[in-house]
Amino acid sequence: MVTQRELPVGRYGSREKRRGPRWVYWALLAAFVVAGLVVAYVAYVNLGDGPITTEPARYKIVDDKTVEFSFTVTRDDPGKDADCIVRTKSSDGDEAGVREVYVPAGGDQRTVDTVVHTSKQAVSVEVYGCSYQVPAYLRSS
Known part of the structure; x- marks a missing residue:
């Protein structure tokens, strides 16, 4: 017959499982839920739609060094000026031209026309992005 040997309780503690207070479990669970939220x-906030969205309207390649481009800007705050960066690409994928465009305040939706001068013939044009942080040199022009 096999008997289980008892260990000295004073030296190793009892075999009963010790659990912490139940509130610690619930507090940790709540902390993880709040962190997830x-x-x-x-x-x-960082990956959703920004405060300024754009949509291309039309573009025309005038010659090997010039592109006319129109795009529609929609803002969540029409009372603020905006700065949009327009860029063109050539057939080999290189950036052929860049232009900053000043969009004055007024109207939550506005169509903007611009001309981009390029270093080589462009095959596409896009609005890279827009911001309410308009540099001083752009406001004065």
């Missing part, structure tokens, strides 16, 4: 909110 914070991460989701930050991702939504």
Whole structure:
């Protein structure tokens, strides 16, 4: 017959499983849920639609060094000026030209026309991005 040997309780403690207070479990669970919500909110703010969105309207390649481009700007705050960066690409994928475009305040949706001068013939044009942080040199022009 096999018997289980008892260890000295004073030396090794009892064999009963010790669990912490139940509130610690719930507090940790709540902390993880709050942390998850914070991460989701930050991702939504940084990866969601920005305050300024653009949509290309039309473009025309005038010659090997010039492109006319029109695009529509939609803002969440029509009372603020905006700065949009327009860039063109050549057939080999290189950036052929870049232009900053000043969009004055007024109207939540506005069509903007611009001319981009390029270093080589462009095959495409796009709005790289827009911001409410308009540099002083752009406002004065």
